[in-house]
Amino acid sequence: MKEEELPEGCIAEILSYAATPADVLNLSLVSKAFASAAEYDTVWDRFIPSDLSSFLPSSSIPSSTSKKALYHALSDNPTIIDQEFSIGEEEWEEVFHAFRQRSPHYMGWHFSILEVDKLATVQLINLPTSPLFSPEISPGIVPKIQGYLLVSYYLFYAFFLRQVSSFSAVVGPYHWAICLCTGTSLQFGRAIRLTTRRAIRLTIGRAIRLIIGRVVRLPLDKLSDLPLDELSDLSLDELSNLSLDELSDLSLNELSNLSL
Amino acid sequence: MAERGESSEAVMLKKTEEEKLRKGKMIVGDESKAGYEEEGKKVKLVTSDGVTMEVEISIVKEMEIIQTFIGATDTDDSFIFPISNVSSHILNQIIELVKGEYDQELAKKLSHDELKEILVAANYLNMKTLFHFIATAIANVIQNKSVEFVRDFFGIVNDFTEEEEAELRKTNAWAFEGVDED
Structure with a gap:
């Protein structure tokens, strides 16, 4: 067949x-x-997200642009959602189910579905007595997240839930999170950036790492369980000593220069 | 290929007989009459390779391009519609997909060429469900594949100049940042 x-x-x-x-841009x-x-x-x-206007102020949503331009505008100008996310177990199940099915309907956001699958699997291990519903992340979970350091799942799944159904959209105590990801996590990162102010992406070596907004102070004993060595020369002290305000006020350039 | 078309046609003709019988039995009251008449109806489609195929109205109904035409005329058994862009082989594939209720397993059995031709046919015939279905199947095949693979798949020659390609890569740079070198 000819073109x-x-x-x-x-x-x-x-x-x-x-x-x-x-993928779209690659195919272009x-x-x-x-x-x-x-x-x-x-x-x-x-x-x-089809319900964009329900959780973003209209001033954050450019009108009369192409969808591609809108997408980029949102990605480049992340906005805080001043709401709290509350996620019930039924909703979790719904999300996981959606991920397993890989239904296009649920793939509205542009995270890497494969990575999410891994995460979802990890999460499922911990259901239904999921420690993820508690404010502290159980040390036991984190090492299972092969190659990923994700702190504050709440944030991410809150995003994912957006495409699943209307739910009370909100960022809770984990309003801010650190997320260090490896590999092709760029899409993942941009999904987060879309709705998070001061979302900062760092490239350390080959791996793409993400620091999202402010940092939840991480207890050292939890961090030490993570496969940080293979990710980078990240100094735990350095990371955990950064205060929430310090980090959020750093510009992207300053953060890039940090020897994380 | 022609054989397949004929055998499929034969099966359909046989079914027509059955349905006529059924229709004969069922038409008792006036209320149900219209419905059953509709059900047994076939539409003759002439494919690009000159094969005349009798296709069940339920399948033809998904072909909006034909449906529009049928709706505008009082059709009878002599109704013949030429579909000059669709071969009998592809029409048979389409019929199987529709009858199989769009099972992705069926799509997996299709060759790359068949996938593409069905997509183009679905677009031409304006079969929305089939169009979405087959586009999904193709998207699955080319997912995570290189640009070269996709060109090969569609038989497309790169028509960008080096400058244009570089410019496009630059514009969309962020999309390629996360891809590992190795």
């Missing part, structure tokens, strides 16, 4: 099932027709 036999609308339809925006390199189709609103619509 001209594949209408742009067909390409756009395929692109609209791409798992992440990064295939040909001019692909690049053109990658601009379609229908492609980007599903990366934007």
Whole structure:
């Protein structure tokens, strides 16, 4: 089949099932027709929560732009959600189910679904007596998150839940979180950045790391269980001694220069 | 390929007979009459390779391009609609997919060429469910694949100049930042 036999609308339809925006942009390199189709609103619509206006002030939502532009505007200008997330076990189940099914309907955000699968598996181990519902993260859970250091699951799952159903959207005590991710976690990072002010992404070596907004002070005994050595030369002291305010006030450049 | 088309046609003709019988029995009261008449109806479609296939109305109903036309005319058994962009092979595949209620397992059996041709046919015939279904199947195949793989898959030649490609990579740089070098 020759390229001209594949209408742009067909390409756009395929692109609209791409798992992440990064996938869409990668596919735009295939040909001019692909690049053109990658601009379609229908492609980007599903990366934007349909209930955006219910949790973002209208001033944060640019009007009359393409969906792609809207997506980028939101990603580049993260906004605090001044609400608390409350997540019940039923909702957890719903999320995990959605992830396992990989239903496009639930893939509105552009996190890497594979990584989320790993996390979801980790979480499921701990259900239903999930320590994740308690304010402290059980030390036992964290080492199971292979290669990932995620503190404050609340935040992430709150995002994920957004596409699942309407729920009381809120960031709780873990309003701010540190998240260090490895590998192709960029999409994951941008999903978080979308709604979190001062979300800062750091690149340390090959791995993409994320520091999201302010930092929840981490008890050292919990951090020491994490596979930090293989991630970086992160100094636990350095990290844990940063106060919440200090970190949130640092500019992106300053943070990049930190020898984390 | 032609054989497949004929055998499928034969099966369908046989089914028509059955349905006529059933129809004959069922048409008793006036209320149900319209419904059963509708159910047994076939539409003749002439494919790009000149094969005339009788397709059940339930399947044709998903083809909005034809449905529009049928709706505008008082159709009878002699109704023939040419679908010049769709081969009999692809039409048979489409019929199987629709009858199989869009099972992803069926899609896995399709070749890359078939997937593409069905997509184009679904677009042409305006079969929305099939269009979404097959686009999903293709998206699954090309997921996490290189640009080169996708070009190969669609038989597409890179029509960017080096400058254009570099520019596009630059514009979309963030998308490629997280990809491991190795």
